[in-house]
Amino acid sequence: MASTSVKTLLLSEKDVIEAGATNMAQCLEVIEDVFRLLGQGDYLMGGPLENEHGQMIYFPKEQRFPGMPVTGPDRRFMAMIAYLGGKYNICGEKWYGSNAENRKRGLPRSVLTTILNDADTGIPFTIMSGNIISSMRTGAVPGVAAKYLARKGATSVGILGAGVINKACLLSIKTAVPTITEAYLYNPTPERGKAWAAEQSKELGIDVKYVSSVEEAVRPADIITIATSGDVFPRIETEWIKPGCLVTFTGDADVDADAYTNNTVVADNWKMHEAFLADGREHPNGVEAVGVVAPTYHLLEHIEAGRYVPKNIVNLGDIVCGRKSGRKSDDEIIMFLTGGMPVHDLAWGKTVYQNAVAKGLGVEFTFFGEAHWK
Numbered sequence: 001m002a003s004t005s006v007k008t009l010l011l012s013e014k015d016v017i018e019a020g021a022t023n024m025a026q027c028l029e030v031i032e033d034v035f036r037l038l039g040q041g042d043y044l045m046g047g048p049l050e051n052e053h054g055q056m057i058y059f060p061k062e063q064r065f066p067g068m069p070v071t072g073p074d075r076r077f078m079a080m081i082a083y084l085g086g087k088y089n090i091c092g093e094k095w096y097g098s099n100a101e102n103r104k105r106g107l108p109r110s111v112l113t114t115i116l117n118d119a120d121t122g123i124p125f126t127i128m129s130g131n132i133i134s135s136m137r138t139g140a141v142p143g144v145a146a147k148y149l150a151r152k153g154a155t156s157v158g159i160l161g162a163g164v165i166n167k168a169c170l171l172s173i174k175t176a177v178p179t180i181t182e183a184y185l186y187n188p189t190p191e192r193g194k195a196w197a198a199e200q201s202k203e204l205g206i207d208v209k210y211v212s213s214v215e216e217a218v219r220p221a222d223i224i225t226i227a228t229s230g231d232v233f234p235r236i237e238t239e240w241i242k243p244g245c246l247v248t249f250t251g252d253a254d255v256d257a258d259a260y261t262n263n264t265v266v267a268d269n270w271k272m273h274e275a276f277l278a279d280g281r282e283h284p285n286g287v288e289a290v291g292v293v294a295p296t297y298h299l300l301e302h303i304e305a306g307r308y309v310p311k312n313i314v315n316l317g318d319i320v321c322g323r324k325s326g327r328k329s330d331d332e333i334i335m336f337l338t339g340g341m342p343v344h345d346l347a348w349g350k351t352v353y354q355n356a357v358a359k360g361l362g363v364e365f366t367f368f369g370e371a372h373w374k
């Protein structure tokens with residue numbers, strides 16, 4: 001009989017970086033490939049409808065016991081599970097804690113772990129530091145969207161939020177759309193915004209300008225990337241959005257319903273956003289409760305209030321598969337919704353894991369030699 005010992009490879013943040021986790025060109029290929037699998041249906045996510053983002057602990061408004069966390073900006077604890085087919089053929093999960101207050105402690109807003117499991121036995125063959133994997137896979141999604149949906153010859157990006165996620169989003173957009181030469185960033189704290197803009201100008205070789213309002217970042221943009229944290233969402237007036245613009249919602253923004261009704265809406269996976277809405281309807285505090293996790297919260301509120309009726313929403317996977325068409329004209333405004341899916345963490349995680357194995361990185365530990373009870 002073969003050995004029943006189970007070994008698990010532990011990969012730190014340093015290891016995953018050494019294994020190429022920050023390689024956006026490769027990440028874009030992988031994330032595009034996952035959209036193809038989504039279009040083909042070769043995946044499963046959690047819940048009976050097979051499309052749930054994850055399972056979240058909703059922290060209460062009032063503390064019930066000493067030490068019990070309470071709700072707050074970007075405060076959640078979440079397990080995101082999936083199976084992904086194709087050449088990946090794995091189960092796995094990303095789980096994380098997020099708290100905007102972490103910044104004051106010198107920590108990232110969220111701290112994430114990626115675990116990859118054999119799809120057959122469930123054995124966890126690697127436990128990886130998940131922050132870089134998650135930021136890169138998140139950033140790559142608007143990059144894939146830009147490849148398929150941005151106006152030809154797009155030159156300018158509007159950026160709302162000078163954070164970690166928008167660094168990855170801008171990198172992926174610039175990688176996917178090489179005609180980009182300039183960007184306009186708004187962040188409510190100017191020191192942070194100016195430092196971010198200077199760093200990214202140098203890093204990407206494009207002109208990233210810090211601007212002092214949402215309007216100044218939105219008006220000139222061919223592509224907009226939204227990824228802010230905290231409890232004040234950027235407000236975007238519909239008239240500020242330039243004809244031909246691709247607006248990508250990695251984080252939420254306050255936009256009127258007509259911006260969705262009168263323009264094209266494309267989603268990473270609309271069924272997942274419907275699942276967010278269903279969760280909100282079940283929650284005692286209503287749809288407002290999913291505002292802490294769903295980047296489509298304002299849109300879901302429009303649906304709940306009858307201001308927006310979702311119809312003809314196209315999934316990006318269907319466009320990547322060639323089943324649906326993408327942009328139809330240079331003037332078309334496209335609103336692209338992305339809520340974050342564990343299938344992307346699995347695919348990028350497995351690619352990085354394979355690179356790490358090839359390079360002999362990480363520390364292997366014995367999960368069990370011979371299982372004590374079986």
Ligand SMILES: NC(=O)c1ccc[n+]([C@@H]2O[C@H](COP(=O)([O-])OP(=O)(O)OC[C@H]3O[C@@H](n4cnc5c(N)ncnc54)[C@H](O)[C@@H]3O)[C@@H](O)[C@H]2O)c1
Nearest residue numbers: 161162163164165227228229232233234250251338339340
């Ligand atoms: N869709 C996904 O797959 C996915 C995945 C990960 C994170 N996210 C979301 O991305 C967002 C950003 O995450 P992060 O880790 O980069 O956060 P971060 O805290 O590192 O950065 C966010 C930045 O936004 C700024 N900001 C706050 N309010 C703003 C406003 N009204 N207008 C412009 N800027 C504003 C903050 O000052 C901060 O600099 C979060 O909302 C997070 O939930 C989405």
